[in-house]
Amino acid sequence: MNALRLIFAMLALLLLPSCKSDPTEEVPDAAPAQSAATSSRKNLKVGVLTILTGESASYGKYTKQGIDLAVGEVKSASIDLVYKDTKADPLEAVRVLKELAGEGVPVAIGPFTSTEVRAVAAEAERSKVLLVTSSATADDLSKLGSHVFMMLPPNSKQGSDQALYAHNKLSAKRAAILFRENPYGQTLRKAFFDTFTQAGGTIVADVGFPDGEESFRNRLKQIKEKNPEVVFIPAHDGDTGRILRQAREVNFSATVRFLGADGSMSATTLKLAGDAAEGAVFSNVASVSGTFDAAYKTAYSEEPNPYAASAYDTLRIIAKLAADGARTSDDFQQRLISLTPFDGATGITKFTQQDKSYWALDKSYRQFEVKNGQFVLIR
Amino acid sequence: MLGAIVAAIGVAIITWTLLEPMVRQPPLTALIGSLGLGYVFEAVYQAAFGAQPKTYESYPVESGLEFLGTSATRLQIAATTYAVASTCLVALLLRSRSWGHRLRAVAADPELAAAVFAIRQRRLAWVTVLVASVVAAPAAVFHAASHGVSPTTGSEMGLTAFVANIVAGRGRPIGAVLIVILLVIMRSMAITRPLWEIVSIIGSAGVVAFVTKRRRMSTRVRPIVIVGAAMLAFCATLTLRTAIPSLSRGLVVPGSFQDVVPYTFIVIALLVWPQGVLVARRSRVV
Numbered sequence: 206m207n208a209l210r211l212i213f214a215m216l217a218l219l220l221l222p223s224c225k226s227d228p229t230e231e232v233p234d235a236a237p238a239q240s241a242a243t244s245s246r247k248n249l250k251v252g253v254l255t256i257l258t259g260e261s262a263s264y265g266k267y268t269k270q271g272i273d274l275a276v277g278e279v280k281s282a283s284i285d286l287v288y289k290d291t292k293a294d295p296l297e298a299v300r301v302l303k304e305l306a307g308e309g310v311p312v313a314i315g316p317f318t319s320t321e322v323r324a325v326a327a328e329a330e331r332s333k334v335l336l337v338t339s340s341a342t343a344d345d346l347s348k349l350g351s352h353v354f355m356m357l358p359p360n361s362k363q364g365s366d367q368a369l370y371a372h373n374k375l376s377a378k379r380a381a382i383l384f385r386e387n388p389y390g391q392t393l394r395k396a397f398f399d400t401f402t403q404a405g406g407t408i409v410a411d412v413g414f415p416d417g418e419e420s421f422r423n424r425l426k427q428i429k430e431k432n433p434e435v436v437f438i439p440a441h442d443g444d445t446g447r448i449l450r451q452a453r454e455v456n457f458s459a460t461v462r463f464l465g466a467d468g469s470m471s472a473t474t475l476k477l478a479g480d481a482a483e484g485a486v487f488s489n490v491a492s493v494s495g496t497f498d499a500a501y502k503t504a505y506s507e508e509p510n511p512y513a514a515s516a517y518d519t520l521r522i523i524a525k526l527a528a529d530g531a532r533t534s535d536d537f538q539q540r541l542i543s544l545t546p547f548d549g550a551t552g553i554t555k556f557t558q559q560d561k562s563y564w565a566l567d568k569s570y571r572q573f574e575v576k577n578g579q580f581v582l583i584r
Numbered sequence: 585m586l587g588a589i590v591a592a593i594g595v596a597i598i599t600w601t602l603l604e605p606m607v608r609q610p611p612l613t614a615l616i617g618s619l620g621l622g623y624v625f626e627a628v629y630q631a632a633f634g635a636q637p638k639t640y641e642s643y644p645v646e647s648g649l650e651f652l653g654t655s656a657t658r659l660q661i662a663a664t665t666y667a668v669a670s671t672c673l674v675a676l677l678l679r680s681r682s683w684g685h686r687l688r689a690v691a692a693d694p695e696l697a698a699a700v701f702a703i704r705q706r707r708l709a710w711v712t713v714l715v716a717s718v719v720a721a722p723a724a725v726f727h728a729a730s731h732g733v734s735p736t737t738g739s740e741m742g743l744t745a746f747v748a749n750i751v752a753g754r755g756r757p758i759g760a761v762l763i764v765i766l767l768v769i770m771r772s773m774a775i776t777r778p779l780w781e782i783v784s785i786i787g788s789a790g791v792v793a794f795v796t797k798r799r800r801m802s803t804r805v806r807p808i809v810i811v812g813a814a815m816l817a818f819c820a821t822l823t824l825r826t827a828i829p830s831l832s833r834g835l836v837v838p839g840s841f842q843d844v845v846p847y848t849f850i851v852i853a854l855l856v857w858p859q860g861v862l863v864a865r866r867s868r869v870v
Contacts, residue, residue, distance in 0.1 A: 260634035412775075413838065417740070419731045423776045426654075443637045447731060454648045454657045473636045477732050479645040 249527050250285045251520075252305040252313030252334065254298060254321070257290035263472070264317055264512060265290075268339065271516030272314065274497075274504055279524040291316050295324030306332030311534040314519050319343035319389075326353055335534040337523065337541070339515040342467070344392050347560035352534065354541055354556060354563045356519050357490050358570065360389060360466075364396025364439065366570040367464050367488050371435045372404040374572075375462055381410035381433035383424060383448060385440040393439030393466050409433050414444070421448050425455045437464045445469035446477025453481040462486065467511075467570075475578055482578075488570040490515060490551050491582050497550035511551075518549035591721035592714050599713050604706075622739060630735040637732035663726035670719050675758050683711055744768070751853050762807050766814065767846040774845040779835045781821040786849055788817035 253272060256265035269288070276286065287310055289301035298321040305313055306328075312335040316322050319341040326349040329336050337354045338346075344359045371377045380401050384394040390413070398408055409431040412424045425448070428436060436452075438445050445465050452463065463485040465474070470487040478485075492498055492514040501509040525547070526540045542563065547554040556563040573580040598621075606617040648655030656664075678684035686708055689697040697703045727737070744767055745760070752759035766789075773782055792813035796806045825831045837845060 260636050415842065417736060419737070423772050427776055443732070443734065446637070450645050453645050454655070454660075456648050456650065456655055477637060477639055481645040 248285065249283045249532065250287050250308060250310045251523055251527075252302075252308075252310040252315075253286055253288045254291050254301060254305070254313050254315030254317075254325070255288070256293045256317050257288065259292050261293045261317075264340070267510040267512040268315070268317065268516040270501070270505055270510075271339075271513030272520045274500060274513070275517045275520035275524070277504075278500075279521060284520075284524055284527060291321055293318060293321070295321050298325045299328050302328050302334060303332065306334050310334060311532065312337065312523060312537045314339060314516065314523070317341065319346060322346055322353065323349065326350060329353070333534045335537045335541075337519055339519040340512055343388060345388065347562045347564070350561050351542075351558075351563070352538060354565075356515050356551075356554065356565050358566050358568055359559070359564060360392045361396040362566070363466055363488050363570045364393040364437075365400040367393075367437060367466065367572075368397045368400035368406075369404065370486070370488075370572055371437070371462075371464060372401055372406050375435060377434040377462070378406050379409045379432065379434045380406055381412070381428045381431060381436045382408060383410075383412050383414070383421070383428060383436060383438050383440070385444055386413040386415050389441070389468060390439045394437075397437050397439070414440075418444070419447060421451050422455050425452050425457065429455060429457055433461060435462045435464055438469065439466050440469060442469045442471040442473040443477065446474040446482070449474070449478035449481045449485060464488075470573060470580060475575065480578075482575045485575045486583070487573045487575075487580065489573060490568055491571040491573070492550045493552050494550040509550075514550040518547070518551050518554060521549060522547055522554060591717045591724070595713055595717035596710075599710070622742065626735045626739065633735075637734040639732035640729050643729045657730075659726065659730055663723070663730070666722055666726065670723075671758065671761050674715075674719065677715075678757065683708070687712060747847075747850055751850055753859060756803075759807050762811055766811070767849070770846040770849060771842055774837045774842050777821075777836070778831070779837060780831075781825070782837075782845055784821055785814050785817040786845075789814040790852070 253268070255268045256262055257269070258265075272286065276284065287305060287308060289305060291298040291301060298316045302313070302325045311333070313329075314337055316325060316336075316338060317340050322336065322338055322341045323343075323346070325336065330350055330352050335352050335354070337356065339356045341355060342357050342360050342363065344361050346353060346355060347359070368380075371380055380397075382394050382397060384390040394411070394413075398411065402408060410428045410433060412427060414421065414424060421444075436457075438448055440448070446469075449463060452461075465485060465487040467487065467489040470489050475482055489511045491511050492501075492509045494514075497514060497517060498509045501507075501513060522541075522544065523537070526537055526544075529540065531537045531540050541556055542558075544554070544556055546567070552568045554565045555567055557566045558564075559566075572583050574583045575581075602621055603618070606614045609617070643659075646657040646659060648657050649661070678688060686697070686701070686703045689701060690703055690705055690708060694705065698705060724738070727733075727741075731737070744764055748760040748763035748767060749757075752763045770782065770786070773785075789810050793806070793810045796809055801809065
């Protein structure tokens, strides 16, 4: 009888993970069709570390679409793309980076998240693989070393940009902050707090919550009592979606504007918040190029995505350097450091050293407002 | 209803295959095994459904109904009503049904219940687990509609329920419910009220608990008296804060330390009443 129970239990545990909610989810090809067709004359391998499977695969999809679009346009460079799926897991990211190093890849686009970048940085330096991440933005990535390049400005700039938007564009003088108590939330919170107060505004409430918190009503009531004009929420999508929903439940005034950051700008936020998300404003890097927008819509029949635009620029820069003769990770590093301002889909890219790593500081975070359940670029 | 049936079937399968063998082991083995099983199921859920929270997209976002200086949505009112009704129903079952009598006998002394009253504990455990899962399923639906569901949903609630059962004492399910309510209120107040207010309320409840125990008050009445004392203290602090506004500006616990207040209460309660707040201390046999 005990043996029977054990067999039954093991079968159930093994079969359950196969009951996925999206049975049509597929692992995309390891290399795009364009690269495969021309691989006979492309001899520089460029790695792409991104999230191709799992719950966050939509981020990897946008990255891949941006890179594939760029590859289709670049004709002068000799590039073979080598896609590796990190599954948003830092340990997996290290494993696949080692595979890239073993295949002789000198430069890799990615990984996607700051957590993964932190995990792979040491191995990348050891293996002589240059990392150019088109999406990670944590401020502490500055400490990782001169072999790490960030295509987007750091989170602290995002917090400052949102504070200036609230003060200058929304004419807000009283702001509240409801932040997640992790490095992401605290960095954005500090930047918003400092910039908003320097601009002449007042922070009327500054409330944190721990990881895993699901009920925010008491904190929201605390904030509501202080009558803020805007509420800045530097948190992740699960948190922000619940916060927006519960803000409606505690009867926040309709005149109060909610501001979020790139970590909340996702379909999960919209699903959890429902129509309570209408009017909320999120920040992210966006496409500033009509040419890119038109090409993206033609290729994929959907609105341009910020992550796709950034990945597009990343591949084009690497292709340009490859066409100029860069072949090793040291070649790419030197050429990226001395890169003349590159006018791309997300604006001007020029790398500036911050601490030990290099950042593209000349770009601005732009605002997306939720209208009819969609993120719409407003400025 | 469908959720209740599915929950009952799921719990029955888990109990039969995994929990029953563990219950026959020493208590610590069963405890650690159960906790480990919880983590396994979190991982299985995440593998099957992903890590992102999910919710009932068709359920509309509600505005709260304002009353008595606070607000609550219809969903919250329905959930609270269900909680009260199900607690009363369980209390009634425990008092009036033979199953309830047997359950209380086993909770008081399992060996005696089996030897003297020939209570079949395995069957009793099955009935209890099934009743508990059927009662809990609608509550889970309410929670999912309000907060969404993710792999870790329920783990914190489970810990709170477990702790409340320990604090209330074995065989005191209604007392455990009251302890849970007290813990949730304390947790909520921890970040919104000055620390002096929380200490006053907990202190009042503690003093009343001590006094009622010394006077050997009935264990049926004690919880009501203790909770009543806490509520009186709450009203008194509210009145004081209204009369003297400067009292509102006392030290407030930061958000990340929200759990310190209720679990400090737990530690103190268990130090004073290790057998449970609502259970008479057993005298030693010399």
